[in-house]
Amino acid sequence: MSDTVLSIRELSVEIPTHTGIVKPVDGVSYDICAGEILGIVGESGAGKSMAGNAVIGLLSPPAHIAAGEIWLNGSRIDALEGEDMRRLRGKQIGMVFQDPLTSLNPLLSIGDQLTETMLTHLDISRGEADRRAIAALEEVGIPGAAERIDSYPHEFSGGMRQRVVIALALCAEPSLIIADEPTTALDVSVQAQIIALLKRLCRDRGTAVMLITHDMGVIAEAADRVGVMYAGRLVELGAVRDVLTAPQHPYTHGLMASTPLASQGKARLHQIEGAMPRLNKVPEGCPFHPRCAYARDKCRVAPGPKIADGRTACWFPLVAEKAS
Amino acid sequence: MLAYIIRRIVQSALVLLVVGLTAFSMFRFVGDPIDNMLGQERTAADIERLREQLGLDQSFPVQYFKFLQEAAQGNFGMSYRQGRPVAEILMERAPATLELAAVSGALAIIFGIAFGVFTAIRRNGFLANFIMSASLVGVSLPTFLIGILLIYIFSVELGWLPSFGRGDTVQIGGWSTGLLTATGLKALILPSITLGLYQMTLIMRLVRSEMLEVLRQDYIRFARARGLHDRAINFRHALKNTMVPVITVIGLQLGAIIAFAIITETVFQWPGVGLLFINAVQFVDIPVMAAYLMLISVMFVGINLIVDILYFFIDPRLRVDRAGGH
Numbered sequence: 001m002s003d004t005v006l007s008i009r010e011l012s013v014e015i016p017t018h019t020g021i022v023k024p025v026d027g028v029s030y031d032i033c034a035g036e037i038l039g040i041v042g043e044s045g046a047g048k049s050m051a052g053n054a055v056i057g058l059l060s061p062p063a064h065i066a067a068g069e070i071w072l073n074g075s076r077i078d079a080l081e082g083e084d085m086r087r088l089r090g091k092q093i094g095m096v097f098q099d100p101l102t103s104l105n106p107l108l109s110i111g112d113q114l115t116e117t118m119l120t121h122l123d124i125s126r127g128e129a130d131r132r133a134i135a136a137l138e139e140v141g142i143p144g145a146a147e148r149i150d151s152y153p154h155e156f157s158g159g160m161r162q163r164v165v166i167a168l169a170l171c172a173e174p175s176l177i178i179a180d181e182p183t184t185a186l187d188v189s190v191q192a193q194i195i196a197l198l199k200r201l202c203r204d205r206g207t208a209v210m211l212i213t214h215d216m217g218v219i220a221e222a223a224d225r226v227g228v229m230y231a232g233r234l235v236e237l238g239a240v241r242d243v244l245t246a247p248q249h250p251y252t253h254g255l256m257a258s259t260p261l262a263s264q265g266k267a268r269l270h271q272i273e274g275a276m277p278r279l280n281k282v283p284e285g286c287p288f289h290p291r292c293a294y295a296r297d298k299c300r301v302a303p304g305p306k307i308a309d310g311r312t313a314c315w316f317p318l319v320a321e322k323a324s
Numbered sequence: 325m326l327a328y329i330i331r332r333i334v335q336s337a338l339v340l341l342v343v344g345l346t347a348f349s350m351f352r353f354v355g356d357p358i359d360n361m362l363g364q365e366r367t368a369a370d371i372e373r374l375r376e377q378l379g380l381d382q383s384f385p386v387q388y389f390k391f392l393q394e395a396a397q398g399n400f401g402m403s404y405r406q407g408r409p410v411a412e413i414l415m416e417r418a419p420a421t422l423e424l425a426a427v428s429g430a431l432a433i434i435f436g437i438a439f440g441v442f443t444a445i446r447r448n449g450f451l452a453n454f455i456m457s458a459s460l461v462g463v464s465l466p467t468f469l470i471g472i473l474l475i476y477i478f479s480v481e482l483g484w485l486p487s488f489g490r491g492d493t494v495q496i497g498g499w500s501t502g503l504l505t506a507t508g509l510k511a512l513i514l515p516s517i518t519l520g521l522y523q524m525t526l527i528m529r530l531v532r533s534e535m536l537e538v539l540r541q542d543y544i545r546f547a548r549a550r551g552l553h554d555r556a557i558n559f560r561h562a563l564k565n566t567m568v569p570v571i572t573v574i575g576l577q578l579g580a581i582i583a584f585a586i587i588t589e590t591v592f593q594w595p596g597v598g599l600l601f602i603n604a605v606q607f608v609d610i611p612v613m614a615a616y617l618m619l620i621s622v623m624f625v626g627i628n629l630i631v632d633i634l635y636f637f638i639d640p641r642l643r644v645d646r647a648g649g650h
Contacts (some may be wrong), residue, residue: 103543106565149465
């Protein structure tokens with residue numbers, strides 16, 4: 001694909017702890033193109049949010065990028081610090097957080113928060129910022145935007161607040177949006193609206209989106225491609241249709257079988273035996289091998305192949321008939 | 325909002341009534357003022373007559389009711405010791421205490437917030453850690469000891485600042501101020517540091533812990549993710565949220581500054597209402613004690629009322645909730 005916006009190469013994030021170094025992200029590589037939505041899916045603690053935080057430079061110490069490269073629009077950003085990184089945030093990378101109830105400052109009106117963001121990044125006048133703030137609210141579907149510009153966050157419902165958050169993330173027109181579980185805290189009825197909104201805005205503007213979620217339904221609904229993470233590694237990456245209907249990594253297969261969406265009609269949902277290893281006890285070889293029904297000797301010693309060469313980091317990818 | 329304020333004022337009046345009742349009933353155990361007022365050659369008839377004259381022979385509820393009735397008209401009776409109207413004595417002494425309390429309070433708030441924010445933002449910096457450790461001294465040393473230490477260093481050893489009194493004062497209307505003369509200002513330095521140090525360290529530690537809490541909030545992360553300047557994040561987003569609980573404590577502490585000025589005024593022989601109260605206790609000067617306590621409680625209640633009104637301006641969530649009424 002053309003117009004690569006974000007390119008992550010062999011990214012590793014490390015956290016030094018008392019008991020040794022933990023690697024919440026371990027050698028992950030993927031690209032996102034303009035206008036594309038890449039879903040990143042995985043269990044809690046699989047490292048999906050960590051990778052997002054690493055891209056926007058918001059890892060909370062002592063977590064840090066230990067290896068790898070992050071490229072944004074052709075320039076390398078993983079080593080940027082302080083002011084240089086701050087200028088990127090909001091301007092080139094926007095972020096949407098999980099909980100709209102807590103991500104807006106309760107003491108500032110939403111208009112103030114919008115204009116403040118625009119005035120920080122764009123060379124425009126106060127009046128122009130005010131005008132654009134109203135336009136931004138209209139764009140995300142807030143009814144009566146002009147009257148509500150001076151309202152405070154508590155005067156909005158959860159879904160409306162997430163719309164405001166999206167307006168805030170997009171107001172300086174970044175080329176990449178990192179949406180970290182943007183619908184998890186919302187009512188089911190509102191989730192679809194928010195996903196549709198995010199999808200529409202990014203299509204229209206050609207914004208690249210990293211959509212981090214544990215919800216396969218959201219992925220199926222919104223993403224173009226999907227990356228599956230397990231214990232800090234990317235285990236499968238491919239077009240949504242392919243990964244969802246014909247998973248090649250046994251973990252993805254198990255994940256799909258345990259999702260109501262994919263296993264409609266079956267009496268019971270599948271369970272993957274065992275639990276994801278703690279990050280300080282990731283086993284040798286392929287991290288999934290202790291739970292994998294297809295594991296062979298090679299899986300116990302050698303970590304899976306680099307995903308760049310194929311679709312999955314599995315030595316013995318499942319073929320279609322085995323997966324069904 | 326107006327209804328809320330009126331409700332608060334009515335509540336405040338009730339609080340004052342209760343404080344007055346408590347204070348008044350305590351005075352019965354302080355001692356008998358007659359002993360101090362009459363000399364050695366008193367007769368039983370003298371005692372009886374004076375007791376009747378002062379109204380001390382009447383029952384407690386009657387005395388309290390009379391006191392309230394008079395106080396409502398601004399008349400707090402005559403001081404037993406000085407033989408002058410209490411209101412007049414208080415008016416004469418109040419400026420000294422209020423100026424001392426205002427300067428101490430301003431020092432405590434300004435430095436307390438500044439140090440608190442600094443130590444929160446530079447959490448692991450050397451200077452921040454030093455300030456935090458030093459603040460333990462302010463919290464743990466008793467006020468009178470700080471006062472005496474300051475006097476020893478700056479008055480006795482260095483001879484820079486006066487160790488007692490207010491210096492020269494200037495009369496403006498009914499208000500005697502020490503803020504306009506050089507000696508008056510010099511005399512203010514040590515007492516106001518003594519009085520404000522504890523409050524400063526308290527405010528500082530509170531601001532620091534609240535600020536650290538606020539800096540962990542999602543909206544601060546979101547503000548960072550939007551690429552706002554550090555200054556905007558720290559002062560516009562974080563400090564404003566920090567101030568909501570801090571203002572409550574500051575309000576209470578300002579009241580405490582006025583009330584606990586007694587100790588500082590005693591150490592520095594500061595001619596304020598605190599010193600007046602201590603002398604009144606020794607002499608069992610009931611009208612002065614009662615008026616002093618009422619004055620202090622009026623200030624406490626008044627400051628708390630102001631604090632509650634300040635919330636409206638800081639926190640928009642209250643505006644809606646309270647205006648809706650409940």
